[in-house]
Amino acid sequence: MAHGDITHIDIPVSDMGRAQSFFGEIFGWQIAEIEGYEGYPMWQAPNKISGGGLAPRSEGFTQPRSYVEVDSIDETLARVTELGGSVQMEKSPISETSWWAIFTDPDGNTIGLYEGTT
Secondary structure (H helix, E strand, C coil): CCCCCCCEEEEEEECCCHHHHHHHHHHCCCEECCCCCCCCEEEECCCCCEEEEEEEECEEEECCCEEEEECCCHHHHHHHHHHCEEEEEEEEEEEEEEEEEEECCCCCCEEEEEECCC
16 A cells, blocks of 8 residues: 555444444455454455454444555644644554554544554
8 A cells, every 4th residue: 555545444333243244245345353353343345455344333433434544644644734624533553563543624524544564
């Protein structure tokens, strides 16, 4: 993935089992929990490239959220605020080599950011 690529899409759900069955049947997604991420089953599309997760629906997370890869979350969040957006969640670790954050654009759309190394 490169800077600006969509890396991941989270879908908020209220019934995890129902959602896994629904999306697996409709789109043929492979959906499974990964060790260390229990309660957050990951889905992979048939192209084996795109994917995301099914996450519990919560206040403030009621619509699917796309995550965009960036070279630096810190620099991107600084630009977001300079350009009229707002930070919803500061940079947080996913693993030792990857991080995420969430911002809202000037129109109120919530977008996730991903920064990682291999």
